[in-house]
Amino acid sequence: xxxxxxxxxxxxxxxxxxxxxTYPSGTTGLAIADSIAKSLAKAAIAIEINGxxxxxxxxxxxxxxxxxxxxxxxxxxxxxxxxxxxxxxEAVQELFPGTQVTIGxxxxxxxxxxxxxxxxxxxxxxxxxxxxxxxIIGRGAAFEREVWDREQAIEYFxxxxxxxxxxxxxxxxxxxxxxxxxxxxxxxxxxxxxxxxTKHIGTAFKLMKVAGAYWRGDSSRAMLTRIYGTAWRSEExxxxxxxxxxxxxxxxxxxxxxxxxxxxxxxxxxxxxxWHPKGYSIWLALEGYVRRRLNTAxxxxxxxxxxxDSRFWEASxxxxxxxxxxxxxxxxxPNTEEGQKIFKEEPKHFMALKPMNCPAHVQxxxxxxxxxxxxxxxxxxFGCCHRNEAHGALHGLMRVRQFTQDDAHIFCREDQIASESxxxxxxxxxxxxxxxxxxxxxKLATRPENRVGTEESWDFAENALRQALDAAGLDYExxxxxxxxxxxxxxxxxxxxxxxxxxxxxxxxxxxxxxxxDATYIGEDGARHRPLMLHRAILGSIERxxxxxxxxxxxKLPLWLAPTQCVVSTITxxxxxxxxxxxxxxxxxxxxxxxxxxxxxxxYKIREHSLAKVPVMFIVGKREAEEGKVxxxxxxxxxxxxxxxxxxxxxxxxxxxxxx
RNA sequence: GCCGUUGUAGCUCAGGGGUAGAGCAACGCAUUCGUAAUGCGUGGGUCGGAGGUUCAAAUCCUCUCAACGGCACCA
Numbered sequence: 005x006x007x008x009x010x011x012x013x014x015x016x017x018x019x020x021x022x023x024x025x026t027y028p029s030g031t032t033g034l035a036i037a038d039s040i041a042k043s044l045a046k047a048a049i050a051i052e053i054n055g056x057x058x059x060x061x062x063x064x065x066x067x068x069x070x071x072x073x074x075x076x077x078x079x080x081x082x083x084x085x086x087x088x089x090x091x092x093x094e095a096v097q098e099l100f101p102g103t104q105v106t107i108g109x110x111x112x113x114x115x116x117x118x119x120x121x122x123x124x125x126x127x128x129x130x131x132x133x134x135x136x137x138x139x140i141i142g143r144g145a146a147f148e149r150e151v152w153d154r155e156q157a158i159e160y161f162x163x164x165x166x167x168x169x170x171x172x173x174x175x176x177x178x179x180x181x182x183x184x185x186x187x188x189x190x191x192x193x194x195x196x197x198x199x200x201x202t203k204h205i206g207t208a209f210k211l212m213k214v215a216g217a218y219w220r221g222d223s224s225r226a227m228l229t230r231i232y233g234t235a236w237r238s239e240e241x242x243x244x245x246x247x248x249x250x251x252x253x254x255x256x257x258x259x260x261x262x263x264x265x266x267x268x269x270x271x272x273x274x275x276x277x278x279w280h281p282k283g284y285s286i287w288l289a290l291e292g293y294v295r296r297r298l299n300t301a302x303x304x305x306x307x308x309x310x311x312x313d314s315r316f317w318e319a320s321x322x323x324x325x326x327x328x329x330x331x332x333x334x335x336x337x338p339n340t341e342e343g344q345k346i347f348k349e350e351p352k353h354f355m356a357l358k359p360m361n362c363p364a365h366v367q368x369x370x371x372x373x374x375x376x377x378x379x380x381x382x383x384x385x386f387g388c389c390h391r392n393e394a395h396g397a398l399h400g401l402m403r404v405r406q407f408t409q410d411d412a413h414i415f416c417r418e419d420q421i422a423s424e425s426x427x428x429x430x431x432x433x434x435x436x437x438x439x440x441x442x443x444x445x446x447k448l449a450t451r452p453e454n455r456v457g458t459e460e461s462w463d464f465a466e467n468a469l470r471q472a473l474d475a476a477g478l479d480y481e482x483x484x485x486x487x488x489x490x491x492x493x494x495x496x497x498x499x500x501x502x503x504x505x506x507x508x509x510x511x512x513x514x515x516x517x518x519x520x521x522d523a524t525y526i527g528e529d530g531a532r533h534r535p536l537m538l539h540r541a542i543l544g545s546i547e548r549x550x551x552x553x554x555x556x557x558x559x560k561l562p563l564w565l566a567p568t569q570c571v572v573s574t575i576t577x578x579x580x581x582x583x584x585x586x587x588x589x590x591x592x593x594x595x596x597x598x599x600x601x602x603x604x605x606x607x608y609k610i611r612e613h614s615l616a617k618v619p620v621m622f623i624v625g626k627r628e629a630e631e632g633k634v635x636x637x638x639x640x641x642x643x644x645x646x647x648x649x650x651x652x653x654x655x656x657x658x659x660x661x662x663x664x
Numbered sequence: 665g666c667c668g669u670u671g672u673a674g675c676u677c678a679g680g681g682g683u684a685g686a687g688c689a690a691c692g693c694a695u696u697c698g699u700a701a702u703g704c705g706u707g708g709g710u711c712g713g714a715g716g717u718u719c720a721a722a723u724c725c726u727c728u729c730a731a732c733g734g735c736a737c738c739a
Contacts, residue, residue, distance in 0.1 A: 403739085404739095605698090
């Protein structure tokens with residue numbers, strides 16, 4: 005072989021530090037690691053070739069920048085979890101022959117695998133499966149990658165009775181390389197990559213729960229059993245995660261709502277909230293804040309009907325596109341006779357509780373003639389909406405059937421879209437900052453299958469929102485198909501205590517409703533024009549937002565939102581009169597204040613109000629009464645500074661002011 | 665809506681064919697006690713609902729409702 009020919013078969017491998025080495029083409033990642041250091045080869049779990057993570061066992065055939073990953077490197081967690089999903093599937097098929105495997109990805113904090121089995125798995129099966137997984141990991145079989153022929157792969161899985169896998173392969177694009185990964189006697193269709201052996205997974209994993217999940221996320225298809233697990237590098241990481249979950253559960257707004265006496269839900273009104281005085285005081289404080297912000301931002305506030313005729317909803321498009329979510333009420337006089345049908349006659353006319361405020365706002369807009377000079381009109385309403393949500397969707401305050409939106413619709417001209425959208429994004433950012441949220445995810449939800457309007461109108465609307473996002477400098481991701489039936493939307497997501505993400509703020513561009521409901525304004529040219537409509541909310545639903553607030557603050561709301569801002573507690577009954585005076589003064593200043601003159605020890609009172617998460621306690625005994633002072637105890641502080649009565653009162657009044 | 669789990673006192677939970685339990689809370693009495701639980705006493709439940717099996721059901725069976733965890737759907 006000539007030197008030149010030999011050189012042709014050499015590849016240059018560049019390491020992260022910039023140094024380059026030459027290897028024969030076809031050298032495996034493991035061999036490269038081994039040539040760098042024996043210890044590296046031992047610790048290696050994967051190799052990155054020009055940005056793509058691959059199995060160590062794969063041959064490298066091109067010049068490449070590489071990186072060898074070890075278990076402590078960032079990509080390892082995902083691989084541990086993915087490998088763990090494979091082991092879970094093998095364990096299940098060993099223990100429960102006849103179970104079909106489907107898909108099993110790694111996810112945040114862990115992994116899952118969906119199985120098809122006539123009898124769904126139950127919680128009792130998990131310990132058994134977990135033991136089997138440990139056994140499989142103990143065997144330490146190597147993950148072996150094989151490239152298969154497409155047709156043969158389909159035939160193989162079909163013969164084996166793995167109909168779901170066969171379907172998956174059939175649906176893969178023809179260009180895709182079909183690979184399977186073997187671990188001992190078991191194999192799975194998989195794109196990879198995997199770590200060298202099952203032993204590399206370690207034992208810091210735990211099966212968490214079983215759940216139903218539809219095949220390919222489609223509710224018209226088979227219901228599979230999903231097993232969720234969590235997996236980590238080490239026992240310590242696993243324990244830390246489990247502890248973190250326990251801590252998060254303590255912040256659950258449903259638990260805190262009961263403990264703090266904020267609200268309750270009951271069977272007879274499922275999905276609708278009974279707000280208790282303390283919970284409603286949060287609502288009022290929040291609503292007042294939003295109202296002030298909106299006023300300053302040039303909004304006007306309206307109030308529109310709860311019940312409207314079905315003809316109205318036909319015109320808006322809700323009757324055909326949204327009816328399954330609407331509460332429909334027959335417009336008939338009910339029968340009051342004992343034991344008779346509820347209605348004397350078959351109802352012919354129907355009313356519906358509003359699921360949205362927009363069509364009603366268009367009606368307000370349409371009263372009188374609007375000039376282009378009137379635009380934009382920013383019409384706000386704390387609108388109470390009803391949506392008949394599926395039973396399984398209901399979730400505390402986060403997902404309810406009756407909720408109040410901090411809703412508004414901006415009627416504007418096309419040339420105002422950009423500035424209005426930008427102003428909205430900025431207002432939202434200001435308010436979220438005031439309310440303590442900085443970690444907000446933005447999504448652009450584009451046209452869904454079930455929609456009204458022309459393709460052109462959707463193109464226009466989607467582009468307009470994209471431009472607004474760019475102008476506001478907001479990072480976002482696309483959510484294809486997630487738009488409302490009338491237009492695309494921006495969604496502002498905030499996470500709750502258990503990591504679930506909820507849409508709060510939203511901005512939706514709607515070129516369709518003004519058309520359907522025939523809203524017009526007179527343009528500069530004297531002719532009629534269609535206004536465009538921006539649907540927008542910042543909190544989204546007040547219910548949901550309060551739920552999020554409770555969880556994010558773990559119930560310890562900032563002073564301006566706290567249900568009880570201050571409790572004046574006495575140490576002995578000799579201070580009762582003095583305490584009463586202070587209480588009266590705070591009450592007159594508009595504070596939410598309580599007086600605790602019960603015949604209890606001060607320890608008892610402090611404990612109780614601490615558990616109730618009252619931010620400030622004014623504690624007065626004989627000494628304070630005589631000296632005209634108060635001892636101040638703040639939440640989560642053991643300190644008890646004593647201050648002059650007047651300055652203490654002035655300070656708490658100042659501190660309890662809303663941010664706007 | 666679908667799959668799984670759960671439902672016993674206001675709350676947290678024990679009990680699993682033979683007279684319904686605990687702690688906290690509530691109520692009563694005593695205690696005036698300086699920064700996270702004062703002591704003693706009292707009351708409180710058709711065991712989610714409806715049927716069934718049994719001499720006997722909170723307990724076993726069937727149906728149903730709701731909540732919880734996911735999925736689907738969504739502010």
